[in-house]
Amino acid sequence: MQENRISGTEPRKSLLGQVIFSSRWLQLPIYLGLIVVQGVYAWKFLAQLWELLLGLDHMTETDIMLAVLGLIDVVMIANLLVMVTVGGYETFVSRLRIDSHPDQPEWLDHVNASVLKVKLSMAIISISSIHLLQTFINASRIDEHTIKWQLFLHLAFLLSAAAIAYTDKLLSSTTAQQQGH
Helix, strand or coil, rough: HHHHHHHHHHHHHHHCCCCCCCCHHHHHHHHHHHHHHHHHHHHHHHHHHHHHHHHHHHHHHHHHHHHHHHHHHHHHHHHHHHHHHHHHHHHHCCCCCCCCCCCCHHHHHCCCCCHHHHHHHHHHHHHHHHHHHHHCCCHHHCCCCHHHHHHHHHHHHHHHHHHHHHHHHHHHHHHHHHHHH
């Protein structure tokens, strides 16, 4: 051990490890950018809400339903952004150190890369479901080919999420078995 210190190989190894580990901070501008995108979606939500309120007199029930689904879609995308920003930063960059904060999300206590992937895939399925519902409500105005592709993509999202969840379950049970031995 002391020979490594004398020859100088350990400090370089340690320095390389520190550089690689510190490179995680290169993700900080990405997460800050997602916060800016949150602001964009907040603005979009308010603009769509304002349009809905101004147009209520001449909108049909179907138009109102489509507008409300559009608002829900914006909210769900904003929620997805929060999960990616908060969960990704906590998992891949640094701890947020908000343990005593009364508004700390419950899911943040047990977030890791696997949990984050499953949560994100479920959020994407929810967003896709809202889009599909909008399509079916508005089906008379949409090309049949487009409807089929949206349905196909939604099914692909469902299968992908199921595969991710199943793989995560397999990995969790394998890890539990290895720890038991």
